[in-house]
Amino acid sequence: MTDTIHNTILPMTDTTVTPEDYTGEDGLLYCGKCHKPKEAYFPEGKTFFGRDRHPSECDCQRAARKEREAAEKQRSHLETVERLKRQGFTDKTMQDWTFANDNGSCPQMKNAAGYVARWEQIKDGNYGLLLWGKVGTGKSYFAGCIANALMEQEVPVCMTNFAAILNDLTASFAGRNEYISRLCSFPLLIIDDFGIERGTEYGLEQVYNVIDSRYRSRKPLIVTTNLTLEELQHPEDTAHARIYDRLLEMCSPLCFTGENLRKAAAQGKMERLKRLLAGKEICL
Ligand SMILES: [Zn+2]
Structure with a gap:
């Protein structure tokens, strides 16, 4: 169980660090782009397996997540529509x-x-x-x-x-x-x-x-x-x-x-064909 926590769960709580990020005055990691914290302390000094903080979304990460979710929603919508039309x-x-x-x-x-x-x-x-x-x-x-x-x-x-x-x-x-x-x-x-x-x-x-x-x-x-x-x-x-x-x-x-x-429509098509055969430009 402890192994599972150390190998699987804890890495999921790791914060993604990029080179521009910096540590703020409060000791938390800040995003170098939007200057919002990428972590937060657990409430009232609580810890989790020796950690006092957990990842938190900065504005760029939140925007990226929202975009991913919207794309996923759109993909699933198009899939549903395609299925309904195929069956309907x-x-x-x-x-x-x-x-x-x-x-x-x-x-x-x-x-x-x-x-x-x-x-x-x-x-x-x-x-x-x-x-x-x-x-x-x-x-x-x-x-x-x-x-x-x-x-x-x-x-x-x-x-x-x-x-x-x-x-x-x-x-x-x-x-x-x-x-x-x-x-x-x-x-x-x-x-x-x-x-x-x-x-x-x-x-x-x-x-x-x-x-x-x-x-x-x-x-x-x-x-x-x-x-x-x-x-x-x-x-x-x-x-x-x-x-x-x-x-x-x-x-x-x-x-x-x-x-x-x-x-x-057939008449229109015949007219276009006549013009085409006469060498005139046609407008479709
Ligand atoms: Zn950011």
Whole structure:
């Protein structure tokens, strides 16, 4: 035990001395840079294995420690965000759907920023969104921006679609309940590209299971769909009706209108190519 103290513990209590350091009038070692003591006496003349003093941080040492701790905190934060994004998206390209990468062409995008900014109230009030409108109007990108921004605040989000969910459910017949519980455990669940017009009875049953479980979890759900609000409000049969009713109960409809952004992007790209082929400079 004494050996352990002498070989292990006492060296840890040694003060780091640099050539500029000096001994002050009180007999303590002072930092040559910030002129603050690097040691302190034990209170009331107490000693520890013959020592009357212990190391103490000078201003430079404290600053260096704070910097090390901040770097460690940042590293662990980035690691968490990276893991959440790896596990939260079905498709890696969704990691690029961020506010920073947005080209400003979708007028609805300010609502996505608002959803993230007021996330605490959104979560507490269980406010879901139903993003509907024609193909290519930026609904998935909108949802992806919310997902990325929340994950960057270390909020776990799952962005998936029913094709992937039904695939997973079929593959994990035994663990079906666990799988659905996991989907419901995410503070925010995003189901992209919802549209089950030609769903089988089995498929519809599973879709209802997932939607209803999420409903009972009282956590928000965002759904993107190419179906119109009219189609969702007037389903063709009861199997669809109970799914759509639940969705409309959980999610406030937000209509995406305007030009087809994908078409516009393709058009822009074609214009740039034409200019490139004509030998003109292009601005990307
Ligand atoms: Zn110092």
